[in-house]
Amino acid sequence: MLYYSIVxxxxxxxxxxxxxxxxxxxxxxxxxxxxxxxVILFIASIILRERRF
Structure with a gap:
């Protein structure tokens, strides 16, 4: 998605x-x-990854 944003x-x-x-x-x-x-999906993935461990 970042690629398309840059394009x-x-x-x-x-x-x-x-x-x-x-x-x-x-x-x-x-x-x-x-x-x-x-950015929203990136932050959500960081939060969900931290909750697993």
């Missing part, structure tokens, strides 16, 4: 450089959502 971020940067504001904003929004989901 959408790169797409947003490239679209921003070429002047496609709408596409850049959309890709940045998707990247932000995927990154937040990644």
């Amino acid at each position: 959408f971020f790169v797409i947003a940067v490239i679209a921003g450089i070429f002047g496609f504001g709408g596409i850049a904003a959309g890709a940045a929004g998707i990247a932000k959502i995927l990154f937040i989901i990644f």
